[in-house]
Amino acid sequence: MATGKINVSVENIFPLIKKFLYSDHEIFLRELISNATDATLKLKHLTDIGETDVKYGNPVIEVKVDKEGKKLHVIDQGVGMTKEEVEKYINEVAFSGAEEFLEKYKDSAKDSGIIGHFGLGFYSAFMVANKVEIITKSYKDDPAAHWVCEGTTEFTLGDADKKERGTEIILHINEEDEEFLEENRIQELLVKYNKFMPIPIKFGTKEETLPLPEDAPEDAEAETKTVDNIINNPEPAWTKQPTDLEDKDYKSFYRELYPMQFEEPLFHIHLNVDYPFNLTGILYFPKMTQDMNIQKDKIQLYQNQVYVTDNVEGIVPEFLTMLRGVIDSPDIPLNVSRSYLQADGAVKKISSYITRKVADKLKSLFNNNREDFEQKWNDIKIVIEYGMLSEDKFYEKAQKFALYPTVENEYFTFEELQEKIKDNQTDKDGNLVVLYASNQDEQHSYVEAAKAKGYKVLLLDSPIISHLLQKMEGEKEKITFVRVDSDQVDNLIKKDEEKISKLSDEEKEKLKGDFEKVIPKEKYTVQLEAMDSDAAPLLITQPEFMRRMKEMQQTGGGGMFGMGNMPEMYNLVVNTNHPLISDILNTKTEKKQERLIKHSLDLARLSQNLLKGEELTNFVKRSFDMVK
Ligand code: ADP
Numbered sequence: 371m372a373t374g375k376i377n378v379s380v381e382n383i384f385p386l387i388k389k390f391l392y393s394d395h396e397i398f399l400r401e402l403i404s405n406a407t408d409a410t411l412k413l414k415h416l417t418d419i420g421e422t423d424v425k426y427g428n429p430v431i432e433v434k435v436d437k438e439g440k441k442l443h444v445i446d447q448g449v450g451m452t453k454e455e456v457e458k459y460i461n462e463v464a465f466s467g468a469e470e471f472l473e474k475y476k477d478s479a480k481d482s483g484i485i486g487h488f489g490l491g492f493y494s495a496f497m498v499a500n501k502v503e504i505i506t507k508s509y510k511d512d513p514a515a516h517w518v519c520e521g522t523t524e525f526t527l528g529d530a531d532k533k534e535r536g537t538e539i540i541l542h543i544n545e546e547d548e549e550f551l552e553e554n555r556i557q558e559l560l561v562k563y564n565k566f567m568p569i570p571i572k573f574g575t576k577e578e579t580l581p582l583p584e585d586a587p588e589d590a591e592a593e594t595k596t597v598d599n600i601i602n603n604p605e606p607a608w609t610k611q612p613t614d615l616e617d618k619d620y621k622s623f624y625r626e627l628y629p630m631q632f633e634e635p636l637f638h639i640h641l642n643v644d645y646p647f648n649l650t651g652i653l654y655f656p657k658m659t660q661d662m663n664i665q666k667d668k669i670q671l672y673q674n675q676v677y678v679t680d681n682v683e684g685i686v687p688e689f690l691t692m693l694r695g696v697i698d699s700p701d702i703p704l705n706v707s708r709s710y711l712q713a714d715g716a717v718k719k720i721s722s723y724i725t726r727k728v729a730d731k732l733k734s735l736f737n738n739n740r741e742d743f744e745q746k747w748n749d750i751k752i753v754i755e756y757g758m759l760s761e762d763k764f765y766e767k768a769q770k771f772a773l774y775p776t777v778e779n780e781y782f783t784f785e786e787l788q789e790k791i792k793d794n795q796t797d798k799d800g801n802l803v804v805l806y807a808s809n810q811d812e813q814h815s816y817v818e819a820a821k822a823k824g825y826k827v828l829l830l831d832s833p834i835i836s837h838l839l840q841k842m843e844g845e846k847e848k849i850t851f852v853r854v855d856s857d858q859v860d861n862l863i864k865k866d867e868e869k870i871s872k873l874s875d876e877e878k879e880k881l882k883g884d885f886e887k888v889i890p891k892e893k894y895t896v897q898l899e900a901m902d903s904d905a906a907p908l909l910i911t912q913p914e915f916m917r918r919m920k921e922m923q924q925t926g927g928g929g930m931f932g933m934g935n936m937p938e939m940y941n942l943v944v945n946t947n948h949p950l951i952s953d954i955l956n957t958k959t960e961k962k963q964e965r966l967i968k969h970s971l972d973l974a975r976l977s978q979n980l981l982k983g984e985e986l987t988n989f990v991k992r993s994f995d996m997v998k
Pocket residue numbers: 401405406408409446448449450451459460465466467468469485486487488489490491492493537
């Protein structure tokens with residue numbers, strides 16, 4: 371048996387790096403500015419710890435487009451490089467000077483914000499340039515160096531006459547990448563990736579309108595002044611301590627993040643951990659719209675203030691992806707596939723930390739100002755209910771702040787609700803029966819009937835509510851949820867006295883037969899019930915179970931296999947104490963009886979919104995004929 375070493379030659383790897391290292395060509399600029407930022411932060415660190423006595427000053431990074439010369443320049447005033455350093459850091463692919471720096475200054479530099487990692491970023495320049503030059507002068511007393519490479523493994527390294535400290539990178543842009551010579555395109559990229567980077571970035575100049583003096587005449591024209599166009603806010607709110615920020619600071623940062631959002635956020639959550647992982651950020655609860663698809667302003671992910679992506683799937687628990695804001699963590703591995711990411715231990719911890727923080731914040735909002743929390747409930751419930759459904763930890767925590775509003779605008783926690791209904795809403799097995807409506811208008815008569823009996827009716831109208839109720843019935847003991855228009859309401863709740871039917875047993879049997887002759891069996895189950903004589907003569911209800919399963923199917927019910935297309939099944943409840951029902955029973959001719967039953971059924975269907983299309987047209991026509 372032979373053993374050996376696989377020989378990887380740079381000539382083969384280089385084109386691969388250029389082509390496939392990054393899927394997006396545009397990130398080259400982010401990489402170069404990250405390097406310029408690192409070089410500046412390194413200098414800051416070295417002056418801070420007294421390792422050099424050069425003046426740090428107020429360094430800026432400058433980006434310049436030379437459209438005619440087809441060149442793009444990135445210039446910094448950072449540490450620069452000596453010739454030897456260029457040999458070491460640039461010519462050795464996949465050797466990271468950033469890592470080396472962090473290693474060397476371990477403890478003191480861990481918070482310096484150095485970005486680089488893999489020693490590959492610089493080479494992304496070759497995705498858009500056929501020739502790259504580096505002109506660099508170290509902060510040390512060495513002559514400047516000039517490195518030139520045309521995208522092969524050959525390079526030249528000579529002297530340069532650069533006097534000022536720092537590095538200038540010059541990209542000779544490819545013909546097919548000339549978009550990167552357009553000022554607008556570069557401005558757009560800088561705003562996208564570098565808007566919150568820690569060192570000021572200058573890109574050209576802009577005109578600024580000066581404020582008019584107070585005593586200026588009405589027709590005075592405002593003067594303008596040419597100023598540097600600084601792209602970034604080097605100290606975004608999330609990098610500050612929560613104690614140093616006021617509510618208005620959070621709001622103005624929200625506007626900075628989403629300039630096109632005119633609606634204010636409902637509240638914010640400041641994230642700030644450094645153990646066992648590093649993470650900072652601010653999440654905002656926006657007003658939720660029912661249509662979750664039009665959400666395009668998403669949570670943005672940063673690493674050391676460099677924008678990475680707005681796809682936070684796997685990092686932020688799914689129910690929180692409806693929120694907005696930023697998360698900044700150097701600890702999220704991004705060079706791996708998304709499916710790996712979800713299995714990564716550190717990322718799992720981050721996700722559960724975020725969940726916990728959100729739950730804690732909601733709880734404190736609830737505790738500190740319940741009234742305000744109740745007012746916001748309808749705008750935030752979707753997120754909370756979805757979280758309760760999908761994350762068990764959150765479900766537990768939410769018991770303390772999740773609200774259950776009634777149709778009369780009272781807001782109870784589940785515990786409070788239980789207390790309210792325990793005396794008159796139980797079934798014969800002692801289970802608590804929680805009544806709810808999903809639409810006050812459509813279920814109006816049922817809501818009124820339940821209220822008249824002294825029952826509390828919740829208003830639960832989120833699209834995912836049937837899933838949540840299903841879960842709650844599973845988790846909580848002795849609770850059953852019943853929608854007001856379901857067949858179980860009257861059967862379920864234990865009544866003190868049974869209503870007595872005016873009809874004899876024979877009469878009841880005949881009545882049932884009469885109805886069943888006329889009404890399609892496969893759609894309706896006829897049930898006789900003795901109710902008040904002024905209650906409705908006929909009532910259509912739908913079994914809670916069946917309706918809920920259907921709803922769950924429509925909203926993507928997990929695990930609802932084989933339920934196929936469930937048939938529409940209803941109960942037709944006949945009130946044996948209603949005078950109309952007596953009339954029907956005593957009608958002489960079969961024809962007339964059939965007409966009465968059909969017309970009454972249509973009326974019952976009409977009141978439930980079940981009469982539609984041709985049937986509705988015929989019903990209206992028939993009714994007109996009757997009045998005429
Ligand atoms: P990384 O940033 O991950 O270390 P890069 O390929 O982006 O890797 O850069 C390689 C190294 O080249 C850097 O670590 C740094 O030492 C050096 N370098 C790149 N750009 C500059 C710059 N503008 N000023 C000083 N050094 C630089």
